[in-house]
Amino acid sequence: MTLDAHIPSGPLAQKWDKHKFELKLINPANKRKFDVIVVGSGLAGASAAATLAELGYSVKCFCFQDSPRRAHSIAAQGGINAAKNYKNDGDSIYRLFYDTIKGGDFRAREANVYRLAQVSVNIIDQCVAQGVPFAREYSGYLDNRSFGGAQVSRTFYARGQTGQQLLLGAYQALCRQIGFGNVKMFPRTEMLDLVVIDGHAKGIVARDLVSGEIASHPCDAVVLATGGYGNVFFLSTNAKGCNVTATWRAYKKGAAFANPCYTQIHPTCIPVSGDHQSKLTLMSESLRNDGRVWVPKRKEDGSKSSSQIPEADRDYFLERKYPSYGNLAPRDIASRAAKEVCDERRGVGPGGLGVYLDFADAIKRLGEDKIRERYGNLFDMYEKITGENAYQTPMRIYPAMHYTMGGLWVDYNLMSNVPGLFVLGEANFSDHGANRLGASALMQGLADGYFIVPYTIGHYFASSKQAKPSISHAEFKKVEAEVRAQTQKLLSIRGKRTVTSLHRDLGRLLWEKCGMARTETSLKEALNRIPMLREEFWKDVNVTGDGCELNQNLEYAGRVADFMEFAELLCLDALHRNESCGGHFREEYQTEDGEAKRDDDHFAYVAAWGYQGPDKPPVLQKEPLVYEEVHMTQRSYK
Secondary structure (H helix, E strand, O other), X not given: OOOOOOOOOOOHHHHHHHHHHHOOOOOHHHHOOOEEEEEOOOHXXXXXXXXXXXXXXXXEEEOOOOOHHHOHHHHXXXXXXXXXXXXXXXXXXXXXXXXXXXXXXXXXXXXXXHHHHHHHHHHHHHHHXXXXXXXXXXXXXXXXXXXXXXXXXXXEOOOOOHHHHHHHHHHHHHHHHHHHOOEEEEOOEEEEEEEEEOOEEEEEEEEEOOOOOEEEEEOOEEEEOOOOOHHHHOOOOOOOOOOOHHHHHHHOOOOOEEOOOOEEEEEEEOOOOOOOOOOOOEOOHHHHHOOEEEEEOOHHHOOOOHHHOOHHHEEOHHHHHOOOOXXXXXXXXXXXXXXXXXXXXXOOOHHHOOXXXXXXXXXXXXXXXXXHHHHHHHHHHHHHHXXXXXXXXXXXXXXXXXXXXXXXXXXXXXXXXXXXXXXXXXXXXXXOOOOOOOOOHHHHHHHHHHHHHHHHHHHHHHHHOOOOOOOOOHHHHHHHHHHHHHHHHHHHOOOXXXXXXXXXXXXXXXXXXXXXXXOHHHHHHHHHHHHHHHHHHHHHEOOOOOOOOOOHHHHHHHHHHHHXXXXXXXXXXXXXXXXXXXXXXXXOOEOOOOOEOOOHHHHOEEEEEXXXXXXXXXXXXXXXXXXXXXXXXXXXOO
16 A cells, blocks of 8 residues: 555645646547546535536446435534635635635645635535525625634534535536536446546446445545544434445555544534434534534533523633634634533533523524524524424533544545546545545535536546556456445344344443543443454344345345444554544643643544455555644634
């Protein structure tokens, strides 16, 4: 395994334009000769499939949902960043770039992040042209709001439904190409393995989730846009279907997995209410624009209702600790601050695992109608879940697993170390470092799909000169046989434990030992227990039904089987990184005031892990992080 990021030479602000000019091109008539498979139909996948087809490539797009509209991108609420500076408040491409680098605690690749900031301004124009109904001011101009980790207003939004509206825009672009016959859509179909021929990604093996049929799909390049692995924690804000399977199977076929320990805990989630839950619900970070976060100053007041606690006895702890950013401190910092006050037994609600997000001041200042206009659907969702009216009493929130910054390693062209395998959006590692700033996930997904991979994939085709694969190739038959064997193995165990119960045990173990805080002791304990839990899974899991029909239990079992393996790599990565940075908080490495303490001399690199076999430890490759424009400093939001 060799890693070459292929970062262009020259000044940072000119790298992307220079690189685009130097990329080899495919003429329009020849584009029709190339077949591209796009796995995933969220913002990254739908935008990539639509744009590649618009360029003339023949595209197949796969999703396990019944429609691309159901991709998890639809759940994103608060907004999408872009350096438009419409508020004239000092924003710029460079400021968005720097905020993102700083927000990621100086653990992201500089060139990729600057390109993301550059491309952001084009995304808004693209989406407006598609008819995405962004919020507008009374004059008709597009409105902006603030998000965590920024002191400017650069986030474009559509109430609390931004992800849904952006996905509908990408979906209609995709539908246009489906109608023209340039994209063939495969809904309710799940990728179960990658096919690599002569070192190049040349197709996938997938299962029709309705009929159970397992089939090979050859192509000239594979684009993975399959999201993150947050559901390894069982309880997360992700849709239940989100999984690591596509990227994990690619890892086992040679693709490096980078920074798996970088996972993000979101500070504004509805607290856990009991063991009956299968997932958690996010309350948009945008609420922190107008909501104030607080807990009682005295632990004995935790059992009182919020109205019984006078202003003098309230601790607005984010405003106290981070006066410059206040309630808009970045997610990792705000999450740890909430955990800290709850650990001091000053939390509110059942079990004391909650803090207040209070809108009383904003309603008094702006009026309830204005708050309804900005966040009404979020308040409605909160009331449906909790039975509480947040216009009258504060919301109760607590941190929960949300996003994953780690993913498959990619170079500047978004191609993995397996030639022909491109990875977009949350499935790759490239843009967020150790912590993602709010409203940047939608930005990255659309940047990768609309404005980056359509350029870079053509360069691969023009450079590689690989022969078109045949479905009769022996490697397709071999991979199909492996997939069938894995399926049959799961169905033949007939144990006593449900897939859900084993997944819950794994998730609880990871949350306790490798969650908001990690230690050497806790990680070693997790690494000792995960293999035992995995052994129990393969001995005692009960997968009902068979493989020749719609069988959601079988689907779920395959995904949890991959989580059982991936969890070990996640903890191994966290154990080897003897520092704290962003969402990776090792308790042994913190400053005197409890903030993350980096070790730039020893860990300023991307940790890319390579698969060596089922009984061998993965090999670590390091991509040094070299900064030309910024200087690594102690991150401060005070």
